[in-house]
Amino acid sequence: MSLDTVVEDIREEARARAEEIRGEGEDRADEIVAEAEAEAERIREEREASVERQIAQEREQALSSAKLEAKQERLEARRDALQSVRDEVEAAIASLEGERREELTRELLDQAAGEFDGDETVSVYGRAEDEELLTRILSEYEGWSYAGDRDCLGGVVVESEESRVRVNNTFDSVLEGVWEDNLKELSDRLFDDE
Structure with a gap:
């Protein structure tokens, strides 16, 4: 066996080992990318759910606020109507003769x-x-x-x-x-x- 053959065998082994390491690296990179994509998807879904909850909460608050405001306006209109009736009654009483x-x-x-x-x-x-x-x-x-x-x-x-x-x-x-x-x-x- 000549020195050239030994060198060639070592190179061949080194190439095979390098190929194996590169393959393992690519596999690991694919795993990392898949994990990152899964994590990104999970984060996106959590944020989406959080935003939807926030939107629903804000919608509910806005609706409650609008209902309260409408109720207050309705009560104010009732008070005004009752005061108008009271004023008319007082005027009728004052004008009795x-x-x-x-x-x-x-x-x-x-x-x-x-x-x-x-x-x-x-x-x-x-x-x-x-x-x-x-x-x-x-x-x-x-x-x-x-x-x-x-x-x-x-x-x-x-x-x-x-x-x-x-x-x-x-x-x-x-x-x-x-x-x-x-x-x-x-x-x-x-x-x-x-």
């Missing part, structure tokens, strides 16, 4: 009279426009007199120094009681479509 106004005023005075003893001096306050009506009616009550104006829709505020009793029987106070007692029913009638 003649026998109806006198009848209601007498009724409120009679209710208040039950709170006072017959020998008390009683002061009655009412709407400025009702002074003549009140003075005329009070002439029928012994010890009762018109004492001045009150800012109200009508009716009376009655008080006595002796008993330190004050009765607020104004149309305003009656309306307030009736309004509070019937607000739900009124609201249901006005907004029965909801």
